[in-house]
Amino acid sequence: xxxxxxxxxxxxxxxxxxxxxxxxxxxxxxxxxxxxxxxxxxxxxxxxxxxxxxxxxxxxxxxxxxxxxxxxxxxxxxxxxxxxxxxxxxxxxxxxxxxxxxxxxxxxxxxxxxxxxxxxxxxxxxxxxxxxxxxxxxxxxxxxxxxxxxx
Numbered sequence: 001x002x003x004x005x006x007x008x009x010x011x012x013x014x015x016x017x018x019x020x021x022x023x024x025x026x027x028x029x030x031x032x033x034x035x036x037x038x039x040x041x042x043x044x045x046x047x048x049x050x051x052x053x054x055x056x057x058x059x060x061x062x063x064x065x066x067x068x069x070x071x072x073x074x075x076x077x078x079x080x081x082x083x084x085x086x087x088x089x090x091x092x093x094x095x096x097x098x099x100x101x102x103x104x105x106x107x108x109x110x111x112x113x114x115x116x117x118x119x120x121x122x123x124x125x126x127x128x129x130x131x132x133x134x135x136x137x138x139x140x141x142x143x144x145x146x147x148x149x150x151x
Contacts, residue, residue: 005103011132017125019104019111023118025095026081027074029066032057034147038093044100046088053091067091079119082112 005015013021036057039050049071056065068074069091070081081095085108090096099108111118134140141150 013125013128013132015104016107016121017128019098019107020118020121020125021129022095022098023077023079023081023111023122025069025092026077026079028069029074030069030091031063032065032067033063035067035091035093036063038091038096042093042096044088044096045090049087049089069095079111079113079115082108082118086112 005018008014008018035053036059038045039053039057040059053067056062056067071084071089071091072080082099084090085096085099088096088099090099098104111121144150
């Protein structure tokens with residue numbers, strides 16, 4: 001997450017902003033291909049949670065199978081995402097890195113029990129992110145797949 005903190009810092013966002021904005025993952029689903037390595041190879045994951053996700057995401061195949069990113073409240077925007085991280089139930093490796101013995105652990109703990117602090121920081125971070133000047137014209141692109149640069 002240090003690499004991501006540096007990238008966001010270059011855009012005027014702080015580590016607090018990154019941790020707050022990551023809660024966008026409290027709503028939505030992820031394709032098996034995006035979390036397979038985490039549920040089969042990482043050690044920073046609850047073994048029962050890994051088994052649950054492995055039941056719909058086989059070791060090979062099923063790349064497009066979906067799982068909710070937030071197992072507790074997948075259709076609500078709330079701070080349960082952070083509670084999942086405390087329980088080592090972050091579906092995506094990058095999410096679980098927020099609570100993995102690093103610099104953001106204390107903030108994840110605060111957000112997990114203090115919905116007001118989380119919401120307040122999220123709003124401030126969204127405003128900051130909204131003020132980042134986007135690349136336009138030939139300097140930027142609208143990606144067809146958010147994780148892959150268009151070829």
